[in-house]
Amino acid sequence: MQVKFSDTAKLPTKYGEFQIIAFNEEGSSHEHAIVFQGDLAGKEDVLTRIHSECLTSDVFTSLKCDCGEQLDESLRLIAEKKEGAVIYLRQEGRGIGLFNKINAYALQDQGQNTIEANHSLGFATDLRKFDIAVKALEHLHVKSIVLLSNNPDKISLLQDSGIPVTRVQPLIIAPNKFNIGYLTVKKDELNHLL
Helix, strand or coil: CCEEECCCEEEEECCEEEEEEEEEECCCCCCEEEEEECCCCCCCCEEEEEEECCHHHHCCCCCCCCHHHHHHHHHHHHHHHCCEEEEEECCHHHHCHHHHHHHHHHHHHCCCCHHHHHHHCCCCCCCCCCHHHHHHHHHHCCCCEEEECCCHHHHHHHHHCCCCEEEEECCCCCCCCCCHHHHHHHHHCCCCCC
16 A cells, blocks of 8 residues: 655644644545644654544534544643644545435434444445554554554554554543434444443
């Protein structure tokens, strides 16, 4: 896989000043981002969030999931430590895209859970791929990471790809009446660390 990285630019945020790099796989229209603080080259135990895009929550503050809150908490934790990275991957709706995600939302409005809705639309439970995140971490030259995640699939993928995960720090977000069912499915059926 050939991955192209942009130059590094400053990114002032409500959590402090970060730096940002855009990247993409050659031949793909999906552009991703690394948002980070600190000189990470050669560092161990780097706080790292691998975050899949969730427009409805990240931008529009939807309460149907905990994605935006996990992203905010990751940025806050990194800013607090003044070191770490968010690898932001443009793979909306567990990889089915925004259009299909909204169709899945409509099925959820009719009583299906998040997995059932994906299956009703003809998709697997999760189509996301995280191999490009490994390329991003290699670009940063980090030696090992502390993974900010509740998803056990990310843990095994990174370890299998040669990125040492020294520990996992779950991102526990308080449930609300709109996402309690979603979080329960993630815990019971997808084995998330909730």
